[in-house]
Amino acid sequence: MSESPAISAGPAPTPARPALIVGTAGHIDHGKTALVRALTGADTDRLAEEKRRGISIELGFTELALDDDLRLGLVDVPGHERLVRTMVAGAGGIDIFLLVIAADDGVMPQTREHLAVLRALGIERGLIAVSKVDIAEPEARELAREEIAELLPGAPVVEVSARTGEGMSELRAALARLAGQAGAAADGRRIDRPAVMHVDRAFTIKGAGTVVTGTLATGRIARGDRLELPAAEVTARARSIEVHGRERERAVAGERVAVNLAGVERSAVARGDVVAQPGAGLRASYRLDVELDAAAQRHDLDRRRAQVHHGTRAAPARVIAISGDGLAQLRLESPLFAAAGDRFVIRRIAPPDTLGGGRVLDPAPARHARSKMRTWNESSR
Secondary structure (H helix, E strand, C coil): CCCCCCCCCCCCCCCCCCCCEEEEECCCCCCHHHHHHHHHCCCCCCCHHHHHHCCCCCCEEEEEEEECCEEEEEEECCCCHHHHHHHHHHHCCCCEEEEEEECCCCCCHHHHHHHHHHHHCCCCCEEEEEECCCCCCHHHHHHHHHHHHHHCCCCCEEECCCCCCCCHHHHHHHHHHHHHHHHHHHHHHHCCCCCEEEEEEEEEECCCEEEEEEEEEECEEECCCEEEECCCCEEEEEEEEEECCEEECEEECCCEEEEEEECCCHHHCCCCCEEECHHHCCCCEEEEEEEECHHHHCCCCCCCEEEEEECCEEEEEEEEECCCCCEEEEEEEEEECCCCCCEEEEEECCCCEEEEEEEEEECCCCCCCHHHHHHHHHHHC
């Protein structure tokens, strides 16, 4: 059932606390996948087209073992502008970002856009890996350092080469420090809520049936659990569970999970759907009351159409301003499955660009009139 060619090592123990996910970000061809390969020994480019073109097209997943007691999930995302939607889908489950900037190229457009996505999703903990230092001239390395200091002042920076191994020990140590800091924040945040997983892959395995994969956002999923697929309005049973190719009795929030679903046809589930325990209460919504972040508020979005990214799904929406302090209603053209407190990203439809993001206040609101904005403002906080 594995989502990668890894051979199952047999049933693995279930961690007692939420797992952590490290996600790469950065401009195309800045060496994200090569760096992941140097860190983990795994090649996250699994598609023939990715290998032919030398770039990541789909999300790649693997496990990063920093020591016997510290293992992190790792998401490798594509850097090309046309694939930012895929990047947003992968970034939704990230706890720590690894922003990769090539020493011979410096800060580039997708560097800035990936950083904008991370900020919109509230992902603030991370570090910068200055890659390809073995091929960069000293002047280029110095210029890259100056650009990074301006872009992310005070952020930890490690200069590395995936080819020669320079700086890799320092990078692993820096990730371990960040994981220690992030672990305390994750402990009480997600584990005791109903399980929710946004699906990024759905496929069929002969003899097993329908399999879905994703990052478990909240809660726990155990073998035998009854699960809802609200997009199809059907229920299924978790026949078996794998985490990074190893069978588990249970998976916990923050882990990369593959779930074999019994009682549901492959046609009933697709990328962008949600798998959740019944208590999650997720339903299709065509309206969301939201609080826009500072970046989104800098744009005149009132009455404008924009693309809203949530989980692994995206939907066009009309943005209706409710007040001048960032409260708005998103009137969606296709449904999203959101909960109060969820983060989302807003992008311009044409020309495509990340405008900012925000937080869901009410996933099932009534239509709001501007005359009621102050009452709504007070009741939503």
